[in-house]
Each structure stands twice: as structure tokens, then as C-alpha cells.
Amino acid sequence: MGESTLRTDLDRRAAGVADRVIAWRHHLHRHPELSNREARTARYIADHLRSLDLEEVRTDVAGHGVVGVLRGGRPGGRAVALRADIDALPVEDLSGVDFASRVVDEDYPGGPFPVSHACGHDCHAAMLMGAAEVLAGVREHLPGTVLFVFQPAEEGPPVTEKGGAREMVQRGAFADPTPTMAFGMHVAPYPKGFVGYRVGNQYAASCLVKVTVTGKQVHASTPWMGVDPMPAAAAVITGVGQLYRRLPAFNPFTVSIGHVEDVGRFNIIGERVTLWGTIRCSVESDMSALRQQLTALAEHTAAGYGCTATVDYLQDVPAVHNRAEWVTAALPTLRRVVGGDQVVQSPPGLGYDDVSELVNRYGGLYVLLGVQDAELDDRGGPVPAPGGRGLVANHNPRFYADDGTLVTGVRLHAHVALDHLTGALVPDAPAG
Numbered sequence: 001m002g003e004s005t006l007r008t009d010l011d012r013r014a015a016g017v018a019d020r021v022i023a024w025r026h027h028l029h030r031h032p033e034l035s036n037r038e039a040r041t042a043r044y045i046a047d048h049l050r051s052l053d054l055e056e057v058r059t060d061v062a063g064h065g066v067v068g069v070l071r072g073g074r075p076g077g078r079a080v081a082l083r084a085d086i087d088a089l090p091v092e093d094l095s096g097v098d099f100a101s102r103v104v105d106e107d108y109p110g111g112p113f114p115v116s117h118a119c120g121h122d123c124h125a126a127m128l129m130g131a132a133e134v135l136a137g138v139r140e141h142l143p144g145t146v147l148f149v150f151q152p153a154e155e156g157p158p159v160t161e162k163g164g165a166r167e168m169v170q171r172g173a174f175a176d177p178t179p180t181m182a183f184g185m186h187v188a189p190y191p192k193g194f195v196g197y198r199v200g201n202q203y204a205a206s207c208l209v210k211v212t213v214t215g216k217q218v219h220a221s222t223p224w225m226g227v228d229p230m231p232a233a234a235a236v237i238t239g240v241g242q243l244y245r246r247l248p249a250f251n252p253f254t255v256s257i258g259h260v261e262d263v264g265r266f267n268i269i270g271e272r273v274t275l276w277g278t279i280r281c282s283v284e285s286d287m288s289a290l291r292q293q294l295t296a297l298a299e300h301t302a303a304g305y306g307c308t309a310t311v312d313y314l315q316d317v318p319a320v321h322n323r324a325e326w327v328t329a330a331l332p333t334l335r336r337v338v339g340g341d342q343v344v345q346s347p348p349g350l351g352y353d354d355v356s357e358l359v360n361r362y363g364g365l366y367v368l369l370g371v372q373d374a375e376l377d378d379r380g381g382p383v384p385a386p387g388g389r390g391l392v393a394n395h396n397p398r399f400y401a402d403d404g405t406l407v408t409g410v411r412l413h414a415h416v417a418l419d420h421l422t423g424a425l426v427p428d429a430p431a432g
Helices: 003-030 037-050 123-137 165-170 229-240 286-304 325-337 355-364 401-422
Strands: 056-063 063-070 074-085 144-149 183-190 196-197 202-204 205-214 251-264 272-281 309-316 318-323 343-345 364-372 372-378 382-386
Touching: 003 272, 003 401, 037 056, 037 063, 037 123, 037 144, 063 123, 063 272, 063 355, 074 123, 074 355, 123 144, 123 183, 123 401, 144 165, 144 318, 165 229, 165 355, 183 196, 183 202, 183 355, 183 372, 183 382, 183 401, 202 364, 205 229, 205 251, 205 364, 229 251, 229 272, 229 286, 229 325, 229 401, 318 325, 318 355, 318 364, 318 401, 325 343, 325 364, 325 401, 364 401
Parallel strands: 074 144, 074 183, 183 364, 196 343
Antiparallel strands: 056 063, 063 144, 196 364, 202 318, 205 272, 205 309, 251 272, 372 382
16 A cells, blocks of 8 residues: 555544544543543553554553554554643633533542643543554554553642653653654644644743741741741742843743642641742753742742741653754644644743653654634734634633544644654754
8 A cells, every 4th residue: 555545544544533532532521530640541541452452552651651552564663652641630620511520539639629631631642542543453554663652640740759751761661662753742722723833842841849938836826936937938929920030031931839838727827838839941941040049039038037948849841842853854744634724833832741751852743733713813823713612721621622623633643653654754864
């Protein structure tokens, strides 16, 4: 079978599995699980992969990771890793769909939490399940190997646990075979069926921040007999908003405090306040300077209130870096799948995604897939389409994704895999 005929067959098979992809997505959306707790999700995925008679289905990888291994029937030394994340968020589901989540995790650290797929990982997993079925149907024509990577804990595991893409790498998930390319996509509030790409950092570098401010506990009626850490913690939060003045303004970054934790009650001045947040840098080299500035701010501010502060930096995630040669190699494939006018350069953003551990290590790229009622304005930014459901950002309780677009993700995975294995999507060697 020639490559042109094979590509047509991929599209036919993708269309044939489209309704099942939607059904898988609805199931996963209705039954979400938080990071490092994706046991039922992993079983659901693994059962599907086993039904395809893959050469291997590896389970319990770095927690609840699943890797399906499809070895093609033709000789070939390349291996493409197609990746989807599978964990959900501690966010209430206000999407309004009839398959909305009503799950509450009573036992998760810091909980109980409502749980929902407010970031679209249900879409990612379902699209990759569909791609696995499509590619398994043409295995005799494939040279090389496809790894279907279903990754847990992309949103970050509990701070006392390990998890995510780096843990999968360290546990040897990609040792046999080692990928020659990694590919994935993230659904986004972008026009339906559009693919957004960026040369350079598609996503920012990030780390989790823990600031612990310590005073001296005392009864609320006698604050002078203790040291109240609450005003010091509040001053640190206020000071974080001025850190932008301490670094050159040319590279976007954020320092966000998302959670304040105090062990005590209304009539006790507690001993300790913990601030949890993130640093995100569009240019990874700014991370070190930001950490130094934040540490100094916390320590000196706390001292001014008679307290002490310690700052810990956890769960480093490198920027997702799409190298120019990989983007150039992939653009013909992306344009063929969705149409040239629907492949556009996306603006920079400060989200993070630990798919960087794969793309940066093995080569390849990560793109955006538009799934909302949007259009692009004159500057190339997404705006709500007239009469549509509007733009709703990822992590918002009302985040939604268009089911009809999911088949596009299946086709993207399948065509990228085929083109890489056959040598059509391989970056040119640098000039000597």
C-alpha cells in the first residue's frame, strides 16, 4: 500500500472510530480522577489497548501510567511516542453538559475536592485511544514502533509524592524502544479544528513554590505575647505583586500565590502560615533570578514582622521547547490534516506542561488544538464566534470542548506517527 493510499485509509479509519472516541471522552469526563489517583482511568485505557492486540501494554508505570507498544510489520528503526495526559483537576464541573462530573474525592491530601476534567485531559486520552485503534488497524504497513503514552499526574502530584512525565522517564518507560520523536497536543480555547504552533517555547518553565512563615502561637486576646505570622504572610503576598519591577520587562513571567494554609482557628494566633503558588517563566533562564528575588522578599519581609520565612521550590517543569527544525518538518503534515489556513502561529503563553520532559529529550513538538466556538481577530488572537458558547479558559469550571473536533486529534496523531516512521517527518540534519 502506497503512502498516499495509507493516509487515506487512516482518515477512513478515524472517521469510523469518531463516535466511539466521543463516547470514551464522555465516560472519562464523567469519572475523573486526580493526579496520582488515576487507577480506574488507567484500567479503562489499558482494557482498550489490550483489545487491539498490541505487542505490549505496560501498566502501573510511575503510578498509573499506561504505555501501549505497537510494532509495525515493516522494517524500520524509528519510534514515535504519542502522548496524552489523563489526570483531572480539583475543580467543580459547571460545564452544563449531560455527562458532567459529580465526583468528589474525600481522601485526597488537602481535600475533600470536587473533581473534573476542566483542562481537557479527557479529550487527550480519548483521542489517543482512537489513534491507537486506527494505527493498530494498519500495523502491517508501518515501519518502526509507535508508543501510546498515557501519562498520569501532569497537573502535579501531591507534594509528598512523585509522579508525572519525569518519573515515567526515570522508571524506564521509554527505554525499549527509545523514541526518535515525541508528539502531543493540548485542547484549547481556539477556533475548532485549528492547530496552533510556536517555534521556541510553546509553554513556560514552571515550579511549585512553598513559602512557610513562622511566628509564635498565642491566644487571640493577647497578640503582644506572641508573634503573628498572618500579617507577614499577607505582606509577602502583596510584595509578590511587585516582583515584576525586579527583572527586565522583556520576558513575561508570573509569580502567583494560589493557596494560603493556616493550622488553627478563629481565636488563636497560629504559629505558621504556608503559602503555595507557582513561578512561570517564558524564558527559562529567568527562573534562577526570580527564585533569588522571591526568597529575599519572603525572608526580609517576615523579619520585618518579627517572623522567619523559608522558601522551597518543588516540581520543576522545563519549558516545552519546539525546535525550529521539528516545526519545519511537521508543518506539511499538520497542514495536510487540517488545511493550510487552519495551521497558525499561536501567541506565547505562561501555561506549563511536563510533556517537555519528552519533547525536549527526544525531539518532536507539542501543539494546540482548538475546540471552542471561536474565530481569530486581525492580530491572530482568538475571540468568541457570534452565537457560540464563548471562550472559556482551561481550568475554568465552565471549560468545554467540542466533541466533533476530537476526530481531528485522532487524525493528527495518526498522520504524525505515519509520517515520522516513513521518514516524511524528520528534521533536516544541521549543515556541517
